[in-house]
Amino acid sequence: ITRMHFQWDWLCLGVLIISSVTAEIENEQTLDADVEVEDFDNQSQEADFDRDESSLEVVYQTPKPTGEVYFTETFDGVLAGWVLSKTKKEDTDDNIAKYDGRWEVEELKENTVPGDRGLVLKSVAKHHAISAMLTKAFIFDNKPLIVQYEVNFQEGIDCGGAYIKLLSSSDDLNLEYFFDKTPYTIMFGPDKCGEDYKLHFIFRHKSPKTGEYDEKHAKRPDIDLKKFYLDKKTHLYTLVLKPDDTFEILIDQSVVSKGSLLEDMVPPVNPPKEIEDPSDKKPDDWDERPKIPDPNAVKPDDWDENEPSKIEDPDAVKPEGWLDDEPQYVPDPNAKKPKDWDEEMDGEWEAPQIPNPKCETAPGCGHWVRPMKNNPNYKGKWKAPMIDNPNYQGIWSPRKIPNPDYFEDLHPFEMTTVSAIGLELWSMTSDIYFDNFIICSEKEVADRWAADGWGLKKLVASANEPGMFSQLVTAAEDHPWLWVLYILTLALPVGLGVLFCWPAKKTDEDTDFKKADISKPVTKGELKQERELEDDEIELEEEKENEDTAED
Secondary structure, three states, rough: OOOHHHHHHHHHHHHHHHHHHHHHHHHOOOOOOEEEEOOOOOHHHHHHOOOOOOOOOOOOOOOOOEEEOEEEEEOOOOOOEEEEOOOOOOOOOOOEEEEOEEEEEEOOOOOOOOOOOOEEEOOOEEEEEEEEEEEEEOOOOOOOOOEEEEEEEOOOOEEEEEEEEEEEOOOOOOOOHHHOOOOEEEEEEEEEEOOOOEEEEEEEOOOOOOOOOEEEEOOOOOOOOOHHHHHHOOOEEEEEEEEOOEEEEEEEEEEOOOOOOOOEEEOOOOOOOEOOOOOOOOOOOOEEEEEEEEOOOOOOOOOOOOOOOOOEEOOOOOOOOEOOOOOOOOOOOOOOOOOOOOOHOOOOOOOOEEEEEHHHOOOOOOOOOOEEEEEEOOOOOOOOOOOOOOOOOOOOOOOOOOOEOOOOOOOOOOOEEEEEEEEEEOOOOOEEEEEEEEEEOOHHHHHHHHOOOHHHHHHHHHHHHHHOOHHHHHHHHHHHOHHHHHHHHHHHHHHHHHHHOOOOOHHHHHHHHHHHHHHOOOOHHHHHHHHHHHHHHHHHHHHHHHHHHHHO
């Protein structure tokens, strides 16, 4: 019974370890726990699951908008309406200032969907600029703004951006002269350099008082963006601005950041009501010292400031065997003067110095000097002790005055009208893939558009995912401690097989147990022989008793 309990304990432990490994793999396949998952629209789900299970059998059809849109682009047909910039970037070396980076329309390198093409940034270390007019301008009034597009860093990303700009409407907007200083209303999308992973949402806010524009940046998302930039998969980036002055940022239809245009932008939309008076100056007699030396303190008479901090140790003794007459370094006896040595030009040649080999076995060489030790009489320079400053007035700060530039914009959603979209980028990595741009006001329209484009790419990528073994290896690369679980998981079936199947060694207790509980069939001959043995034993006992009686 004890052995059976032991076996069942091992079995339960094996199940727990296998369950933990499975849970870890499933966890690796989900987004960060802090990401709030948006529910898919029913139409989006049906569109995903109605497709063929095999990525090799999918039939791609160019997405078509199902409602009102301000701009769409799939790059599946002729690249119409897009304009390459012909100008130069300002404040940049002329050698690299020109926007001469190359763009191509291509299919994805991996997880290709036949017929589905995108715009690809091809050049390294060059400026790229391309833009297009919207089908109709977006006016910020009573409808939400939804901006959505796909990005795939096909070669990963070292340093570069994949963000877009929604260009502000103006009479002099000329896309051939689109460059870094072209006024924009919104900038949105991924950006990365070194280990700094960013997801920009910036809008240019116009002061109702001065008419000047100021950039307002959304706070960083609370999740790790690294996986989206380095996994070489197509990801869907969505920005939603609502008339109630709130915003949401989504990656792959999951909310990664949200907030208020009034409260969650840096710097804030509305300036402070009061500011420090720039003309106010600290009085000359203002005392900010919380502590001062005690003016009544007196240096003690026995305080000797001349005592050194270190003195020679008088108790030190020169180690026995110290070689006083041997130098620490001697000329290298094996060194030879170079053949090209010119004593007139180079001076008299001397062999290079090497450690004295005689000193290697001795405690030391050369003149012995007593070691130094801390001086017990050292006190240092005397200073008066510190006391609270009776004249302390606190840290001075300028007085506050009303902010002459103060304003209160209660509806920053009402931004400058947008009439064009542009990509103005620099990258040290090539083959950045863009696809399926859409600007609209209805979530259902954006979700359906995503299902017909990004949803199909996701389906193909999932079908091409590596098997369980590759996923286990990938998970262990991120979490090396998983190798221990893997080894235990592989060893447990062997151990359990031995415990349950290998014949156990018989013990004396097992033998006695079996003799007591198991009846064996007895033949007549065996039974007669047992009776004869019993009779002989009885006769021997009787004879012994008789002998004992005779002796008495």
